[in-house]
Amino acid sequence: MGYFSSLLRALAVSSPQRIGLLPDVPTVAESGLPELAGFEADQWYGIVAPAGTPAAIVQKLNAQINASLRSAEILQRLNTEGAVPTPQPPEVFGELIAREIIRWKPVVQQAQLKPD
Known part of the structure; x- marks a missing residue:
């Protein structure tokens, strides 16, 4: 993964589904916080x-x-x-x-x- 380093850790992606480039990174909606259920800000x-x-x-x-x-x-x-x-x-x-x-x-x- 040439875009990433050990200095940064992705906490979540804003897309509705996890992405292939970061399969272990959950979506914001998966955070478990009720106010973020259904969150989506996809490009x-x-x-x-x-x-x-x-x-x-x-x-x-x-x-x-x-x-x-x-x-x-x-x-x-x-x-x-x-x-x-x-x-x-x-x-x-x-x-x-x-x-x-x-x-x-x-x-x-x-x-x-x-x-x-």
């Missing part, structure tokens, strides 16, 4: 197209990107980074974005964050 990456992009183009891009995410070379690289690829249709990714906006909007508002 994700995605590719989006401009609004109004024809559906046929979106579907073609989606098929090619998902095929790449299933390739052995890409899977190996992502695994070494601790990333878990989740190829999915555009509609499912759109639903994720909508849920994340709902989840994080109160945090952004309370912190009075503004885009630069």
Whole structure:
């Protein structure tokens, strides 16, 4: 594990499930603290197209990107980074974005964050 040293010890991961890179490190939700039950602050990456992009183009891009995410070379690289690829249709990714906006909007508002 080239990213880690004996000077640091991971206490938990914020993803909903344990990650392959750190299989012995529990999730925050596994801490046993009732106020952290169901805790999740996972990072994700995605590719989006401009609004109004024809559906046929979106579907073609989606098929090619998902095929790449299933390739052995890409899977190996992502695994070494601790990333878990989740190829999915555009509609499912759109639903994720909508849920994340709902989840994080109160945090952004309370912190009075503004885009630069």
